[in-house]
Amino acid sequence: MKLPNYLILSLLHFLIIITTASYGSKCLQSHPWGNLTFPCTDFQKPECGLFRVHGYNTPHSDRKIQLEYEGPLFDLIRISGDIISIHDPKLAKLLSEQRYSDHRNLLLPQSLLTPDEFTLMFNVSSNCFECYFGGGQRFSNSFDEFYCNKDRHRNKVVLIVAISAGGLLFLLCLLVSYMIWLLKRRARRGGYLRASKMSLETSKSDINGASSFFGIPIFSYTELEAATNIFDPSRELGDGGFGTVYYGKLQDGREVAIKRLYEQNCRRMEQFMNEIEILTSLRHPNLVCLYGCTSRRSRELLLVYEYVSNGTVADHLHGQKADVAPLPWPTRMRIAVETATALAYLHKSDIIHRDVKTDNILLDENYHVKVADFGLSRLFPNNASHISTVPGGTPGYIDPEYHMCYQVTDKSDVYSFGVVLAELISSMPAVDIGRRTDEINLANLALTRIQRGAFHELADPSLGYNLNAEVTEMVTSVAEIAFQCLQLEKEMRPSMAEVLALLKDISN
Known part of the structure; x- marks a missing residue:
């Protein structure tokens, strides 16, 4: 002022x-x-x-x-x-000089000299x-x-x-x-x-009166309701912070994932518009593709994405699919590289995801990555050091410095990705209240064990750590990258581009 x-x-x-x-x-x-x-x-x-x-x-x-x-x-x-x-x-x-003088006629008595x-x-x-x-x-x-x-x-x-x-x-x-x-x-x-x-x-008026918006088609509510069998609960694919995702099939035969926002208010409209604007400006094989959305005149705000058939990374690490066939290390390594590739692309495009987690990393039938859910994402100008915003995201993945200072940077995504790497190594969820108090957050658990070199205590036993020399070396190297990403001070963390380069070196 x-x-x-x-x-x-x-x-x-x-x-x-x-x-x-x-x-x-x-x-x-x-x-x-x-x-x-x-x-x-x-x-x-x-x-x-x-x-x-x-x-x-x-x-x-x-x-x-x-x-x-x-x-x-x-x-x-x-x-x-x-x-x-x-x-x-x-x-x-004067008295000293007169004391030794031969002159005897002193003006003062001798006692005063x-x-x-x-x-x-x-x-x-x-x-x-x-x-x-x-x-x-x-x-x-x-x-x-x-x-x-x-x-x-x-x-x-x-x-x-x-x-x-x-x-x-x-x-x-x-x-x-x-x-x-x-x-x-x-x-x-x-x-x-x-x-x-x-x-x-x-x-809103643009959406209401046009057949496309930002270059994507406008779907009618009736068409999407029919595609999901009137939003049949059995077709639910996931439940996120902003809405429920349903499996659907369009009249032209395309399989889609339809996100149904919980509420239709000003904040939901902002997130709705934000995700449309960001996804229509991006094209990358490791980012989910947005097919279209509904009109503002429709009964609900709906987003239509490509359908990614193989669930989320969280499902395969510690969800319903984990017990069926645990992901082998080469697959986990590829997931790490492809996720880092998508995030580095976002940061290069001046976009911060702000909700990086294994629930938002989708896998296709060949286990290739599709990063999803851009409702919290923000454009990050080149000349800005941070964006001041109310903390958002998922507990266990939120950058501690961001949570304290309300300032998000690209290093906030780096921290969240560090938690993802810890999950890929350990198969443990980011938050588990069944663990010891100081290890409820996987980030704290990983930092403690990596710092004292106890990699075998962090690694999922199914990976064969200490049994396969190549796997042991790669897991250790990835754990060291996770340790760098999880530093509390953002200046100590590498950039996403640097993380990608390190992961590619390990993979090769």
């Missing part, structure tokens, strides 16, 4: 008042050589005392005292109470003390006449009032500026929301 000019001027005025006010207390400061107090004062502050001391804040041997206005300087030996001990170097030199230290007693009047400690300043003229600055106390009161007024003015200006900024922000936000609503309504 940029502060207005008048607020900056008020702040400067407030600081100037504080600086000026500090002058009033300069005579009451403490000093390193604490025995030098009133009525002594520094040569730079003659108004603060009766006797001016040169070298006020220096060791004893370097200090000199002036007892009268423009009088000579004497060596100051000590001050004790109301007694000052001084030494006159000039007189000492030996000492070079003199003791003086002073008596400060009550008026002087009252002036000094009452907040006034002591001044003397050329005749050493004393007078007190009686206006000083009044000035001090004026300064206190000025400081208080300046502080209140500053706080008032700050409050007014904040209110102005808040009103402008709400106005901008309102304009943005109106623009977003208009854009959304335009998009």
Whole structure:
């Protein structure tokens, strides 16, 4: 928030008042050589005392005292109470010279010639003390006449009032500026929301009145209802965070997967439009293909995808298909490479998936990968370091730094992919409350075991770890990549392109 000019001027005025006010207390400061107090004062502050001391804040041997206005300087030996001990170097030199002189007609008695230290007693009047400690300043003229600055106390009161007024003015200006900024922000936000609503309504009208949208066909609700046998529960393929997916067969014989969104509200419409926009702009063999969608006028929002027949990676690792035929290591290795290939393509296209998990990695009849579910995906501009958004995704896969800071980057997908690699190695689910408390999240379990080199405790026994040298070496290498992907600080994680390159080297 940029502060207005008048607020900056008020702040400067407030600081100037504080600086000026500090002058009033300069005579009451403490000093390193604490025995030098009133009525002594520094040569730079003659108004603060009766006797001016040169070298006020220096060791004893370097200090000199002036007892009268423009009088000579004497060596100051000590001050004790109301007694000052001084030494006159000039007189000492004169007496020393006369002591050894052949001249016997001395002006002073011999008994006074030996000492070079003199003791003086002073008596400060009550008026002087009252002036000094009452907040006034002591001044003397050329005749050493004393007078007190009686206006000083009044000035001090004026300064206190000025400081208080300046502080209140500053706080008032700050409050007014904040209110102005808040009103402008709400106005901008309102304009943005109106623009977003208009854009959304335009998009809806485009879907409503056209036979295609973003280059994909518009299906009628009746046609898709018939393709799924009125959304027969027995045809359910999966149940995600945004809707249920059904198997269907179109009139032209194509097998499709139809996603039926749970609710038809503004948020679901946004996810609906988001997935359409992203998938129609992408073409990759390892990404699921979007065939079309329904019109806004239809009873429900439906998305039509190509049907991928062999279920999800999660099904084959720890789901219904896991017990039938566990995936062999070469297949798992290919799944890792193809998934990394799809994610690297997305990142190169400035898109973050934001929900990478084994439930969203589909397998065809030849066990080739099709990454699906782009409802949470976001465009990621090249000149941005992150996108600020409310954390989304699936527990067990969410980047901890993203979850704490609400800032998603391409490294958030890298973290989630690290969990996928741990699943491919272990066949364990990402979250399992049946495990020990510190190992409920597979990410924590994998990090702990990899860090202490216990790869055999992480690897699925069906893979033949420690029985097949090649499998052992490959599993260990992939586990080390997973360890890098699962680092808590995103700067420590490799990019998806780097992960892909490492996986291809291992595979080859």
